[in-house]
Amino acid sequence: MARARAEVDLGAVRDNVRRLREFAPRAELMAVVKADAYGHGAVRCARAARQAGATWLGTATPQEAFALRDAGDRGRLMCWLWTPGGPWQEAVRRDIDVSASATWALTEIVAAARATGRTARVHLKADTGLGRGGCQPADWAELVAAARAAEAEGAVKVTGVWSHFACADEPGHPANAAQLAAFREAVAVAERAGLDPEVRHHANSPATLTLPESHFDLVRPGVSVYGISPSPEVGTAAGLGLRPAMTLSASLALVKRVPAGHGVSYGHTYTTAGETTLGLVPLGYGDGLPRHASGAGPVRVAGKRRTIAGRVAMDQFVVDLGGDEAEAGDRAVLFGPGDEGEPTAEDWARAAGTIAYEIVTRIGSRVPRVYANEDV
Numbered sequence: 001m002a003r004a005r006a007e008v009d010l011g012a013v014r015d016n017v018r019r020l021r022e023f024a025p026r027a028e029l030m031a032v033v034k035a036d037a038y039g040h041g042a043v044r045c046a047r048a049a050r051q052a053g054a055t056w057l058g059t060a061t062p063q064e065a066f067a068l069r070d071a072g073d074r075g076r077l078m079c080w081l082w083t084p085g086g087p088w089q090e091a092v093r094r095d096i097d098v099s100a101s102a103t104w105a106l107t108e109i110v111a112a113a114r115a116t117g118r119t120a121r122v123h124l125k126a127d128t129g130l131g132r133g134g135c136q137p138a139d140w141a142e143l144v145a146a147a148r149a150a151e152a153e154g155a156v157k158v159t160g161v162w163s164h165f166a167c168a169d170e171p172g173h174p175a176n177a178a179q180l181a182a183f184r185e186a187v188a189v190a191e192r193a194g195l196d197p198e199v200r201h202h203a204n205s206p207a208t209l210t211l212p213e214s215h216f217d218l219v220r221p222g223v224s225v226y227g228i229s230p231s232p233e234v235g236t237a238a239g240l241g242l243r244p245a246m247t248l249s250a251s252l253a254l255v256k257r258v259p260a261g262h263g264v265s266y267g268h269t270y271t272t273a274g275e276t277t278l279g280l281v282p283l284g285y286g287d288g289l290p291r292h293a294s295g296a297g298p299v300r301v302a303g304k305r306r307t308i309a310g311r312v313a314m315d316q317f318v319v320d321l322g323g324d325e326a327e328a329g330d331r332a333v334l335f336g337p338g339d340e341g342e343p344t345a346e347d348w349a350r351a352a353g354t355i356a357y358e359i360v361t362r363i364g365s366r367v368p369r370v371y372a373n374e375d376v
């Protein structure tokens, strides 16, 4: 029995991808597997997503994309977070679709294409209002013209025009319609300049789930692939037909009786009300649990849901088991799909004042991933 483990149900990943395809039946699906598939394990989740019909994979960094190629993935694969220096040549050689938000990037991509003797596949990214990555409308025509010139030379093929939402997790937010209008305009400018992208794409999970007019040719869900709702406003996982894939659990390291008035963990922010039993859960912020969940995070131990007593430490935290029976080695479930009474990652997010994305993504490498239902 391991100290702790994160069990990842690849059957749930496959089912979630199929479910998302039902939401966007006319679009291709790019499963976003950045940040080690939101902590779930990129290689296995990518494979599961492919099995369920994801024709594209998406990563943030080039290194994440290369790791998928190293693991044998040969399908369409896009990577969007670039800095000067690339490595563009490796990406072009390895058949990875790259992204450019500015002419500096396009210039480096063209140089890499010439150096490798290949045609680079490029997605041009417009800022339709997010105010993060992407090319501003004022600079878009220049980027498009440069891309068209590079196409004429055979250095690049513009395979995509794309953008990203700011507020899609708030259905009905006025920014969503404004971004779609700006996107249609950006696509029109690109087409008038002679570009003919294979895929126009704008939708993350919440837009895939709630905004069909944003689906265009391809949707890019991330968090929902792992069975997590993007926000309470979008719905619950169960209500959306999604199943959380990760279950985080640990073996109690110690169970002991303590008297009334005993301080618990650093700073003694919790004191036992009466004589009681404490259970020691061997997971902490060194494993990615939020320290903000001190005194608040939920965990199911000895048949009941409890709340963390006192502070989350680097490697461990304590639960007050009251008078209940438990022993070292008993399983504590921090979060899972929720159908056996265990909390969910969304419950943890609420307790820690964050989003469920962060809860699963931060579970660290010290926690082994154990895969279930790997075979179709």
Ligand SMILES: *Cc1c(COP(=O)(O)O)cnc(C)c1O
Pocket: 032, 034, 080, 164, 203, 204, 205, 206, 220, 221, 222, 223, 224, 230
């Ligand atoms: C992370 C990310 C996504 C996926 O977002 P979710 O909300 O997890 O679905 C899609 N596109 C881009 C550009 C991203 O960075």
